Amino acid sequence: MSTEPNTSQSKKARYLTFFLGDEQYGIAIERVKEIIAMMKITAVPKTPQFMRGVINLRGSIIPVVDTRLRFAMPSREADMHTAIIIVEIDKINIGFIVDHVEEVASIDESNLSEPPKFGSYIDTDFISAVAQMGENVVMILDVLKLFEADEIVDLEQIQNLIED
């Protein structure tokens, strides 16, 4: 892994980074539609816990995922830093609640490496790469895996089956 200054050949990609607890994560900026402050969420029954419900984003109804719960981290009260990142997946908008949004970072491709197999709360399936940024390690999320369109409900159905 090279830590040398960028050469003309190096490719840079931009990521929106955010925090969940002490861990920093990144999402490819192309997928991010907007970032909004925490707002009233209407609960939707019969969905897994991490599915917090739906919000009214200027007239559109958008499902919102509590990213902490999705990663099996303990839940946390919303504060003034809590934000919802609206991400577009398969032409559907989905909101992800995060502790706070950090910055948009340019990360050189050469700084990306394979995700480690341990050391983080979350299932490594969701992480497509790990990037070194100064002293911090940023985990780049694969949003497609994070939110397969059908998974939320499918999971619920599987749970039901088990309970039955």
Place this chain on the structure above:
Amino acid sequence: MTKQEQVKAIFIEEAGEIVEKLDVDIIRFEENSNDFNLLNEIFRGVHTLKGNANAFGFTRLGEFVHHFEDLLDYYRSTKESIEANNLELFVESVDVVKEVMGCELNAIEQLPQSYTECLEKIKRLLALKKNISKPMTEQNSVAELNDLASEFGLSSLENEENDIEKSIKFHQALQTDELNLYKIDLNLDIDCYKRGFDYFIFLKILSERTNFLESFFDMKNVKTISEFKSDENGIANVTVVVLTLQRREDIEEIFEFLFEHEFHITQIEPAVIKKADIKIEAALSTAFQTAPSPAPSNANAPKSTIRIDTIKLDELFDSVGELVITQNFIAQNEKIRSIEDEAINRTIETLSKITKKIQDRVMSLRMIAIKDTFEKMKRVVRDTSKKTLKEVHLIVQGEDTEIDKTMIDSLSDPLIHIIRNAIDHGLESNSDERLRAGKNAEGVIALRAFHKSGNIVISVSDDGRGINKERVLQKAIERGIINENENLTDSQIFSLIMQPGFSTAEAVSDLSGRGVGLDVVKTSIEKLRGKIEIDSDEGCGTTFSIVLPLTLAIIDGMLVRTADEIYIIPTLSVVESFRPEKEIVHIIKGRGEFVNLRGECIPIIRLSTVFDIKTQKMEAWESILVCVETEGGRIAVMIDELLGRQQVVIKTLGKSLAKIKEISGGAILGNGDIALILNVDELRPLNEISHV
């Protein structure tokens, strides 16, 4: 999509519309075959279709409509009244056009059998018409130009020459690009019979090779009967005007055994470059021919319309929804209201008026009259009545009722189904049976559309034998749809016939009627958020009513609260709501809670349990029960409080949440909050379902 594909898509859409219109027009024309405006309308449709079909290389369709057009044109130009059997041919032709179009679009090699049959019939009829049309055409062309004809006597030479000229003009009007117009002068010698010729041989050959033919016999040199010799040709001159696809050489070939002085062929150029005195009229005729759309009927000049993608309309609709909510927010905001400034108040007032207006307009964009659908149904009634050999009188009411475009599109099939059922099974099998029942021999089917308490109702009624409740019940028990001792209301019994599994081929013949696939009809109406109500009086008839919301996008909902959550129950399914007395609530072991509502035992569904919400109200008699009609019968939904009734714009929750069966969507309330819309059909408790 490539440019080519785009153009093709436009063609397909346009052709589809033309065919649909033809279908409707032809039936209207069948009812009133003297309506020449309508005939012109049909002609224009076929003409446009011909042009389009040929442009896109749909030659088989092109060929057919070409001949069909010729036939229509014949009637159109002669104003000859149409014989009943030929009218039938018209209707048949429209069917063939429809089928062939399907074949062309799907690139199916095999054409329907009716294609050649019908084409043959058209050709035969045309040939026949052309042969017998000589005197007719002459007469009619005279009639058409009667202002000129009246100036001349009947038997003078002048008159004949005039007739020829008129005939030429007349044929010029019919002339299209590929057709040639010839004037042929035949002057057979006196001894021609001995050489084996006479005029009629040539006329016969000509008539076989041409599209239009008119002949003028100069009889003035015919000798009187005393001097007449049967072996001598007494007719000095015959002038023939022909309209044909053939070239000059082909025509000349016919006469190759005649002496050169005996025939003379003049090719007549298309009308535009004719002599000055007939120029105006000829030009008019050409205009009529080549540009069929601005036809004589200025009365119904086409409305100016533009095509808009419905997706764009939906987006506009969404945006307007937001506008209304935002406007409401401003109008109701306490801080803004506390500003005591007249100008601001007035502006807010104006804003809300304009917003309301925009909302109404945008709503109306999606609404179209149900007329076209009803017109289509006339065809269905006609066909079914012929097929079943039952005489049917159709009554249509409320065709101007407007309904959401998306609904109209998916309404045709269910309607067709219901109408066919009504005629086939609803009406008595023959007129004797009807007469015995003291009814007119002719069955009556009534198709109505009207508004009823915020909904649109489309009903199909017949005055047939009605539904035999006993037999329906019996059948339902046989098929295991209901239990033997279930106590059902009339409407519940009638709705049994729409249960899947109820209607099988056997059921149709066994039952007093009604049968095939009504469950499919039910499902498709439910997709439109509507429902079907059946009302029947045995011996007097049956009415199927399709009850639909005004638009797909908006429903009338009842706002209810459970704990802190607000839900919407579609008002369409609500029967009543009440706070039950403790005495009428029963718990049946293993089957849950029930409420005894005027003798009817209705299962109580606790919304808080279904959705796993904690609520303070633990007992049914502390809460409110909303009795709703569902697929599986009535249920009483237990909620904490009724909040009111409101029209809401339905929004989907997105693909990811669409699988939650209990919720059919969401709506944004005036304060910006979201309320989920309940799908009452899915609220029945699990244990009940497992029982079944």
